[in-house]
Amino acid sequence: MDDSAELFSVTSPRKALQELLQLLSPPTLPEETVPLAASLGRYLARDIIAPEQVPPFTRSTMDGYAIRSRDTFGASGSNPVYLELVGKVSMGEAARIEVGAGQAAAIATGGMMPPGADAVLMIEYTDLVDETTLEAIRPVGPGENIIGAGKDIERGETLLAAGARLRPQELGAMAALGITKVSVRRPVKVGILSTGDEIVDIDERPGPGRIRDINQYSLAAATRETGAEARSLGICPDEAAQLETSILRGIEECELVLVSGGSSVGVADLTPRVINSLGEPGVLVHGLAVKPGKPTILALVRDTPVFGLPGHAISTLDIFRLVVAPVIRFLFSGKEDATGPEPTVRARIGRNIASVAGRVDRHRVVLRHDNGQLWAEPLLGKSGLISLMVKAEGVAVIPLEAEGVSRGDELEVELI
Structure with a gap:
């Protein structure tokens, strides 16, 4: 039997994430001092102690x-x-x-x-x-x-704890205190490797059977949204030695590595076998109980998280939101955040959707209001369709225990 086939079994996204986080120790990222105006989205390296009271007068x-x-x-x-x-x-x-x-x-x-x-x-x-x-x-x-004076913020109060990610409201609070510079953590470095004999860079005209490297750019953008730094590890063909070299380079240079493509069970898919050969504990999970994104890999190699992501563009971004972004936040703050801060709404689904108990189904939707009700209309198409990424306003989530939903049922919708 093929080694990758032996590794492949499905696990719930939450359980898979917890399995990885239990083995992971956040790195001690170097501190950087930046101007307050440049600190948006950065993670605090030290507590912010109020140097004065707010307001200063009644x-x-x-x-x-x-x-x-x-x-x-x-x-x-x-x-x-x-x-x-x-x-x-x-x-x-x-x-x-x-x-x-x-x-x-x-x-x-x-x-x-x-x-x-x-x-x-x-x-x-x-x-x-x-x-x-x-x-x-x-x-x-x-x-x-x-x-009253000091009734908003007292002098000596811990306003913000180390590890907090800075939002506009935190910058405003620090401005009120006259804080002009902030000690933050150096961004987590995320290496992004695209794999596949069919992948070419976006400045090339694809030949027969070739496609441009979408995931390198969408994953880099998603990485930057988390506050991390995206580093391209290039494009690697389906060749074991080159794949090993590229992943090892990512492990040496970065705190987390993403490998796009090569996670499915098949003859040409070398990623799980290569990852599992690089060191203990290697592949922890190969297969998530989620659609799209089932053939996802979560691994730990030399204390560095390594993810094998599906090649399809929508699947890749979905899995990034589900399991990669929480790990990046953990590397910054040392705090487990399995669910993430993504805003959600409750909406009625616009059509019947079949599902399977024991699997989380995620459907791209557009939202509309009708007679005071919020409706989520599923966008029809396969997970590889690029246009669905652009048209979608949210992701309707059919939970693990459900066996499908009927039109009018209320679901949680992640806004994207």
């Missing part, structure tokens, strides 16, 4: 009037309270007026609260009787519509 969270809350108790539309308007708090300046009993000062959102005031009455609940008289038709409680 401020208003609404447009209105700074008042003493007790002066408004009992106010209503039929029984208004009248306050003396003593001035206005200018934005960007310290409050120069003091609010006494029965008084009010105009204030904008973000303005510094003047001494004496303990609340802000929203402008919607007031009326100017004249230049110095304000009518209040609603009571406010102490602390209403204001935020």
Whole structure:
């Protein structure tokens, strides 16, 4: 029996991922210091400790009037309270007026609260009787519509933990603290190797039986989306010695290696045999209980994760989302993330779809709204169709235990 056929058996994506992560130790990636503006998508190397408090002063969270809350108790539309308007708090300046009993000062959102005031009455609940008289038709409680100094972020607080990936909101929070430079991890290096006698680079015109190297470019883009660095290992023909040399080069230069193509069971598919010969433990899983993407390989060679991905473009990107991206995140942060952060919605499937219990089926869909319901319409076609990648807005997931779905059934849809 062929060695690759002996290796081939299916495992659920989650179980396969856990099997690999249990054996994997995240590398200690070197630190880099980058400007805050260049840190988006990077992974923190150190905790971010707040050097000061936010806000630095008690401020208003609404447009209105700074008042003493007790002066408004009992106010209503039929029984208004009248306050003396003593001035206005200018934005960007310290409050120069003091609010006494029965008084009010105009204030904008973000303005510094003047001494004496303990609340802000929203402008919607007031009326100017004249230049110095304000009518209040609603009571406010102490602390209403204001935020105290340091109530958002306290000085010395751990704002962000090492290993966190920086999003726009994290950059905004650090900007509020005056942090201009950030210590981040050097990107995980991902080597990408395309295999197959039929593959040519995209600047060549394919001859008979040849195709351009789609996966090198789509996988590189998907890799960069995770915050990692994509490194091309080129195109390798279906020849064992060259394949071994290329994979070993990737293991030496990178923290993770992707081999596109050559994972199916067949005479010309050398990838599983070569990977398994490179060192212990070698191939951990060959075959996922998922469609498309069944002939996927998860391996560990010399403490480096090596993935054998299907050659079909859609299958390759699906498997990347399912098992490769979580491993990249683990290499950055040391934290298991089997599900990933991909946004999902619930939608009704637009047609009957057959499935098999014990296998996760993933179908490209377009989304539409109809009478307040979100529908997912499957795109028909085989996993090798390039056009499906471009047309799809999501992936409808038929779970492992289901034996198909009927039109109108609600499914989880991963947005892509």
